[in-house]
Every structure is written in C-alpha cells, then in structure tokens.
Amino acid sequence: MTTGLTLKSLRITRGETELLAIDTDVPSGAVLSVMGPSGAGKSTLLAALTGTLAPAFHLQGRVILNGRDITNLPTEARRVGILFQDDLLFPHLSVGQNMAFGLTKGGTRAERRAKIETALTDVGLEGFFERDPATLSGGQKARVALMRMLLSAPEALLLDEAFGGLDPALREHIRALVFTRARTLNLPVVMVTHDPADAEAADGPILKIG
Known part of the structure; x- marks a missing residue:
C-alpha cells in the first residue's frame, strides 16, 4: 500500500480565479511547509484537506492518504488531524x-x-x-x-500557524515535540506558517504560494 499524503493535480479556484495549483507527495514522517502572504490560499488548502472547503471554492484533483482517496469523504471519515494557533480547549471541561x-x-x-x-x-x-x-x-x-x-x-497532521501564539523559547520546544511525535507515528504533515524558522526546523520541502 502506498503510504503518505498525495496531492494529485490539486487545483482550487474561486469563480474564474485560480488560488493555487499543487501536485506533490508528502511521505509518511515528512513535513511539507506551505508559505506565502496572507490571502494566498494557505488556509484554503488546509480546508480542502479536511473537507471543510466553503461552497464558494471549487476543488479539482485528488487527495490520497495512505492509498485511500479521501477527496470527497466527510471530514470525520478522513482521519486527518489539525492543530491551530489557538488551543480551542473547552473551558467548562x-x-x-x-x-x-x-x-x-x-x-x-x-x-x-x-x-x-x-x-x-x-x-x-x-x-x-x-x-x-x-x-x-x-x-x-x-x-x-x-x-x-x-x-x-489521525493518519495525517495539519498545522495551521500552530506555533504562532507562543513565545520564542516555548515555540521551539512545542515545535520539536510536535515534529518528533509526527515522525514517531509516521504521519505526513502539512504545515502552514509565516515563520521561516518553522520551515527550517521542519527540515522538509517548502512550498511557496501566492
């Protein structure tokens, strides 16, 4: 079975405007860093991978995770985990x-x-x-x-500016923890970030969009 995350001829448009076009593989245990200015489509890409893309956008191509085509699966069936900048913990629990x-x-x-x-x-x-x-x-x-x-x-991990709210020393520590966990579990990772230090620490391919 093919492992990892494959973005096969992925194209996201809004109306007549193409936001991004990607054709790449993210091997298990590797981190793909996605960088670009605000509004370039980074978070839109993550929404496409989690199955939460807004109706205003149109997705072409295929998303394949460990040999499964998850392009049209509901979010809960995809086995894709995501971490955001905010921890989103429930305060009453x-x-x-x-x-x-x-x-x-x-x-x-x-x-x-x-x-x-x-x-x-x-x-x-x-x-x-x-x-x-x-x-x-x-x-x-x-x-x-x-x-x-x-x-x-999860079978894949997405990071949406996940370390952006942390001070520099803590950011380095949590970043190392996340990357180590992902590699230990052999998860392909797609990380959206503005910080070149994040991409450098990821030690993987960098995709620049926008």
Missing part, C-alpha cells in the same frame, strides 16, 4: 474531559481514562486529568491540544 473528545470509540471507562492518563504522562502532564484548562500555561495548553488530536488516531 477538565483537561481529561477535553482529551476524551479526541479518543476513538470503544473500550471501558477505565480503559479510556488509562489512555488519557498515559497520553498526559507522555508529554510531562502526569496528574493533570482533573485540572481546569484556565490554570494551564500556554505550553501546557498546547501539549493538551496536541495529545487530544493524536488520541483520535
């Missing part, structure tokens, strides 16, 4: 309850809790299950958001 939203279905309550506890321990947040997200630092929130997404067992 505990850390553990937030992470439960990422868990794939199945297992007893105790088994599901154990998976969450293990995920928290893996990123240095042992004992944080009952914590209020409001009490977390920016770096801790970023780690919770990452592990919540990974608990959904």
Whole structure:
C-alpha cells in the first residue's frame, strides 16, 4: 500500500480565479511547509484537506492518504488531524474531559481514562486529568491540544500557524515535540506558517504560494 499524503493535480479556484495549483507527495514522517502572504490560499488548502472547503471554492484533483482517496469523504471519515494557533480547549471541561473528545470509540471507562492518563504522562502532564484548562500555561495548553488530536488516531497532521501564539523559547520546544511525535507515528504533515524558522526546523520541502 502506498503510504503518505498525495496531492494529485490539486487545483482550487474561486469563480474564474485560480488560488493555487499543487501536485506533490508528502511521505509518511515528512513535513511539507506551505508559505506565502496572507490571502494566498494557505488556509484554503488546509480546508480542502479536511473537507471543510466553503461552497464558494471549487476543488479539482485528488487527495490520497495512505492509498485511500479521501477527496470527497466527510471530514470525520478522513482521519486527518489539525492543530491551530489557538488551543480551542473547552473551558467548562477538565483537561481529561477535553482529551476524551479526541479518543476513538470503544473500550471501558477505565480503559479510556488509562489512555488519557498515559497520553498526559507522555508529554510531562502526569496528574493533570482533573485540572481546569484556565490554570494551564500556554505550553501546557498546547501539549493538551496536541495529545487530544493524536488520541483520535489521525493518519495525517495539519498545522495551521500552530506555533504562532507562543513565545520564542516555548515555540521551539512545542515545535520539536510536535515534529518528533509526527515522525514517531509516521504521519505526513502539512504545515502552514509565516515563520521561516518553522520551515527550517521542519527540515522538509517548502512550498511557496501566492
């Protein structure tokens, strides 16, 4: 089976205007950095990959993930995870309850809790299950958001300016954590960023659009 993410003759238009045209492969464990000015279509590309492209846009070509054509699949069937600049944690739920939203279905309550506890321990947040997200630092929130997404067992990872809200030292730490996790899990990654340091740290191909 072919692994990785293939964007085959992908073309996104709005009316008569072509926003972007891409034909590339992102191997499992590799990071494709997508760079360009605001309005160039970077977030539109991610929307096409997650199945959330607005009706005003038209998509041609195919999106193939690990041999599956996901071009026309609903978002929940694609197995594509995404991290945003904002952590998007639910403020009325505990850390553990937030992470439960990422868990794939199945297992007893105790088994599901154990998976969450293990995920928290893996990123240095042992004992944080009952914590209020409001009490977390920016770096801790970023780690919770990452592990919540990974608990959904994605086959690809998208990063939408995911490190933009972090201070420089924390940005470097969280970026390294995300890239290491993605490579360990053999996930193809598409990262949208304005920061050349992100692309340099990704150590993969760079696609400039716009």
